[in-house]
Amino acid sequence: MQKSLSKLFLAPLGALLLASFALAPVADARERGGGGRQVSHDGGPRGGGRDLQVNNSRRDVRTNNVRNTSVNNVNVNRNVNVDVDRHGGWNNNYHPVATAAAVTATVAVTAAVVGSIVRSVPPNCSPYSYNGISYQRCGSTWYQPQYVGGDVQYVVINAPY
């Protein structure tokens, strides 16, 4: 699995960019499902608003037209002193590439190109564990969840068995 996964990572950048991210509101909807947001941790900080339900269904599509130069600088030193590619701040803002590719991404989701990455899976999916690895099975399409930056995304893979 490790080997095939690393191959997946080498998928052509173009395809990756095109298919990298689905619409953020979809991701919101996905995260609301199932366990919801109520989390309890011993001694952990209680975040305000963590039990609130967010509904972005009425958000204007124009809010997705984020320009490429829009960079989210939320830490000083990581921005002025370190010459690394910016991947957006910890605040999980809409990534310029993500939003620019959003419309294309929905197409990619439909096509479910192996190796493509999406931010959320369709609603008809169910979690599936095989050989100790977690998947989302959505009809004949399989996704493997992985962290990309601080977020969970899903790689379209060939059926694991």
Added chain:
Amino acid sequence: MTHHKLALGWLGWLALSLSTPGIGAEAAPAGASSPVVSAVDPASIEALKKMGAHLQTLKRFQVRTELSSETVLDDGQKLQQSSSAEIQVQRPNQLRAMMWSARAVRELIYQDKTATLYTPALKYYATAEVADNIGGMIDQLEARYGVQVPLSDLFLWGTAAAPLDQIESAMNAGQDIIGRDLCDHYAFRQGKIDWQIWMTTGEAPLPRKLVITNRADEARPQSVSYLAWNLKPTFKDTVFKFTPPSDAQAIGIRPLNPR
């Protein structure tokens, strides 16, 4: 009609005062000359050093930040987003961060050489082996995985990872009040980034507000953070140990440059 004339008269005076130096109310009194200032005010750099040194002495603390950040649309219109984060810290090698916004709720739990990312709503987590100190952990998570730790500046100021000799402009912008705290306000410029900091006045300076402006984009997107401190936190060390819920599943984390 009278009002109209008055308005015109006022406008005329305004135009005159704007176009003629020395007449407007803002004009400097005769004889006063502005003091010569260097681009980098040494006292402002010194204030940063002092704050950094103080931050490095804090062993156990809790900080919450309220962040407003901006994205720029194609036509230059800006949208502002809100996020919050709270970190619990025990130097040198324990940290827990909780990040929440309308877009996601995430956690980072770090202890010794292990960093765990956890997304409660999805019940997925991933672990990565990292350095045995907070500064190294921050650097490795970002460099290897593109994971940014909230409030990472707090661990970099006062260290070699936050050099101050590249700052191109530094100035004291006076004093301000943040919440109930009297603060010294400083403004810096380096490369395409302008940034401002408000630190509490006195011998134990703590950053209370931070503004970062990106000049690489003509719309100048900006982020504003307010920091709230608790130097006598009541959390227990158990917060630094991640015990996955029984229904949580471990997944991988994608390296930035897989080979």
